[in-house]
Structure formats: structure tokens, C-alpha cells
Amino acid sequence: MTGVSPSPVSSVVATGRPSPAGQVVRRLVVYTLLAVLVDIAAIGLAGLLGRALDIDTVLAGNNTSGLAQSLAFTLIAGPLAALLWWSVWRRLADPAERASLAWGIYLSTVLTVSLIVFSVALFGVLAGLIDGDWDGSGAATALVWAAVWAWHERMRRHPSKGPVRLATVPAVLGASYGLVLGASAAAGTLSIVFSAALSRLGDGTLIEGAWGTGALHSLVWALGGSAIWALHWYGARARTTASALGSVALVVLGILAASIATLGGIGTMLFVALRLAVDRTDRLPVLLDPLAPALAAAAVGAAVWLYARAVTQTRSPATRNARALATSGVALAGAASGIGVIVNSALGILALPLAGDNTRTLLLGGLSALLVGAPVWWFAWRPHLRTDATWQLPGRRIYLIAIFGISAVVALITLLVIGYRVFEFALGESGGLLDRVRAPLGLLTATALVAGYHFSVWRQDRASAEGSEADASTPPERPREIGEVILVTSAEPVFLVGAISAATGAPVTVWRTQSEIQAPAEGGTEPGTGSGVMVSVESVLAALDGVTAQRVLVVATDRLEVLPLLD
Secondary structure, three states, rough: OOOOOHHOOOHHHHOOOHHHHHHHHHHHHHHHHHHHHHHHHHHHHHHOOOHHHOOOOOOOOHHHHHHHHHHHHHHHHHHHHHHHHHHHHHOOOOOOHHHHHHHHHHHHHHHHHHHHHHHHHHHHHHHHHOOOOOOHHHHHHHHHHHHHHHHHHHOOOOOOOOOOOOHHHHHHHHHHHHHHHHHHHHHHHHHHHHHHHHHHOOOOOOOOOOOHHHHHHHHHHHHHHHHHHHHHHHHHHOOOOOOOOHHHHHHHHHHHHHHHHHHHHHHHHHHHHHHHOOOOOOOHOOOHHHHHHHHHHHHHHHHHHHHHHHOOOOOOHHHHHHHHHHHHHHHHHHHHHHHHHHHHHHHHHOOOOOOOOOHHHHHHHHHHHHHHHHHHHEEEEEEEEOOOOOHHOHHHHHHHHHHHHHHHHHHHHHHHHHHHHHHHHHOOOOOHHHHHHHHHHHHHHHHHHHHHHHHHHHHHHHHHHHHHHHHHHOOOOOOOOOOEEEEOOOOOOHHHHHHHHHHOOOEEEEOOOOOOOOOOOOOOOOOOOOOOHHHHHHHHHHHHOOOOEEEEEEEEEOOOEEEEEEO
């Protein structure tokens, strides 16, 4: 039948080429199945190898079900994974297959999972050796999954079959995992050491047992995490990755998380110092108890924060602005919480003048948070350096909207709590009303201050944006080089007056001659100006171009003359 175009399905069948949707589905199924088979085979092989390496386990023994499972996983999933991998590897010679998103997702997933599994098992085995314990099952898991990781890392680095898309994702994820593991373990190590040192200042009850063993255990994890981070950060070149994921990981972990640890640690240290100075109600070991983890968190967080800040200096302006916004947000949260706690403690003093030590301790905690958060927020946000172009900074609008959203949620929750406390008091519950509502009132006060300030900033930004748009839509005014134009003409001058005024921006005074000249000059007349205009508008404007004077005489009759006049 004529006039009917073939459908896409019939075209695919006729040419023998699979449709793009079919290719996507095939890759999704194949790579998902390959990942599952690789994981199952690795689990089975690790189970078999663990029986061989564990000196306390009989190869078969009474646990025949575990052995049967390992054999099934290894001997069934292993060959199937090898066959499917061989098929996939051959297809990767096709540039379209290599550039597929599924290939990059598969490698990123398997590399990250295998890295986490083998590193956790390996560090657990090494930490156990400090106590003289041997974990054969953990060693087998580490060996097998390390082989899986090395195999896939080699495929990722292959010059002709490595992934084109998401090629840097495994390096960024590996560096992020190593940073989190290494930094947290390093903080744990320093905390144990500081606790042992500070215990000498008290009565020796802050730490018990052999603290050195615990510190060595934590040190193994810290060194291992640092090695993983260095391997991916420098070896896999995650440091030079300019991808969006790399920038997000750098800001979230290196700036946001590190600043939280640093400012939290410094705030706790200041709180301990204030309590030692004015609130010695507890025994010295109790007062010093939070100091060791605070010192460790501040030391490790500051090291990561300063390094990440130096790295962001080489990144895009958007990354540097995100760094400032992340630091500002953390400091703002600390300062706002400090204000809320101060209001809470002040209301507590008013409600219970003889409340004593609990309210004073609460007040010191709020002062510590405010004294640490407020200066950092000031230097990160820099309200004193605001310019008209500040609103154009990337991410600023998102930051302000996020502040509004968080403030709205906090305000809603605190209002509900206040209402609940008020109704509870009205229904006859014991206790004072002020004492019931002082905590949510403090939080509501801090939230209102934060929301009010940032709302004013948002309005200023919006006004600046609207002003910029208005300036962009309004053409720039031509500088007035002529103060006034005196036009001498013998015809109706409306059209000519409008053209001169628009071109020069000067007012035009018309002097009419007594009689109109009927003979048209060369160039014709302008439509709609009357038949007596002897010269064209274009010639008048061309003669005025470049003329500068306070007053200019223009004679446009049977001749054209432009005469600048003296003042």
C-alpha cells in the first residue's frame, strides 16, 4: 500500500540492527548479571580459601552445608562469570559499547564494593595480629576481593577498552572512602593517646587497661585508610579530576565534614576551659573527660580542612564559592545553636533563680558555641565586603533557600512543642510555664534571627538582580555632545525635528522662513514631512555627526549648513 512509511520496528527488522532501547536493556541485564556472578563466585572462593587458611577449622568437619555452599558458588558461578566476562570483553572492542554508561557504572560499583570488602577484612586481620590472633577467614576474604579489585582496576586502565564515561568515578569514590576511614581512625588513635595523657591530671580513672593496644589497633586502620586515599588521590589522579563529583566530594568531605569536626572540637575545648575557670562543681576527671576526643577531632579536622582549602584554590570559582558557603553554613549552625542555648539558660535563671549549676553549665555551653561559630561565620560569609555583584555568586541562591527551608522546619517544630507545653500547663500539669517552654523558645529565637537576616539578604540580592536586568534591557544613553539645535527650515519640520532630537538628545528650536521653496533639492523629500523640505534627513544627521557645541544652527532650506555657535 502506497503512502505508508515503515515503522521503526519494521526498519530495525529489515536492517538487522538492534534498536537503541534494546541495546540499553541488553547492557543493563548483562552487566547486572555479571556483577552478581562475580560477587557470588568471590564469596564462594573466599569461603573455600578461608577453610584452608584457618588452622582451627577442619576442611569438611560437621559443617557440610557451608562447604557445599562455597563449592556451589565457586564451581557454578565462577565458570559462568568467566564466560560472560569473555563475551563482554570482546564486545568492548566496539567504541559504542565502550562508551556506554552501563560499562562505567559496572566498573565503578564493583571496584568500590571490592575495595571496601578487602580493605575492611585486611585491616581487621592486621589489627588481630597485634593481639596474637589469626583470622584465616578474614585473610581469605581480603585476598580474594583484593584480586577482584586488581582485576577490575586493570580493566579500567585498559587503553582501548577502559570506560569512556564515568572513568574517574572509581578514583573519586576510592579517595573519599580512604579519607573517611583514615581520618576517623586517626581521630580515634589520637583520642586514646590524649585520654591516657590526661588521665595523669586526674585520679587515673579516665582510662583503664592497656591503652597502647587500642591505640595500635586504631593506628592500623588510620594508616590503611591513608594508604587507600593516597593510592586513589595521587595514583589514580583523583586530585586533578575536574568532574562535578570530584568537586562535590572535595567540598562535602574536605570542607563541610572537616569544618564540623574542627569547630565542634574547638567549641568543646573552650567549654571545658570555661568550666575549669568558673564551674568546678564536678570532679576534675569528669571535667576533662570530653577534652581528649575534642582535641583529636580538632587536630584531624583542621589538617583535612586546611589541605582541602588549599586544593580548592586551584579549582573553579564555583567550587571556591561552595567552599565558603559550606563553611558559613556550619559556623552559622554553631552560632545559632549557641544563641538558642544562651536564651534557654537565661530564661532558666529567670524561672529558677536558685537553679544553680545546671543552668550555669548550659550557659557556658552556649557561650562556647557562639564564640567559636560567630567569628568563623563572619570571615566565611563576609557581610562587610558585600558588593552589588555578590548576588551573582554561584550557589548563593541555593544556600539562602536552604537556610529558609531549614528555618521553616525548625520554627514549625518549636511552635508545636511550645503549643504542647502551654496546653500541658493549662491542663493542670505541675511545674512552671517558663521552665517548660524555655528550650523551644531559645531555639525559636535563634531561628527567627537567622531567618530574618537571610531574608533581608535575599531581598537585597533580588533587588540587585532586578536592577541588573533593567539596566541590561535599557539601551545606554548617548552622551549629549550638543546642548541645543536651532533648525531653520521652510517646510513642515515634525519628522526632521524628531530625528535630530533622537540622534543628538538635544532640544530642537524651529525657525520657519517666510515662504516655502517649491523646488525639491537632490535627494528628494522625506515621506510625511511636507513637500518643501529641500534636504534629506540622512544628510542632516550625517552633517551633525561629530559636531560638539552648546548650540548648533542647522539651515535646511534649499541648502544645508551646520554652524556651531559661540556661547
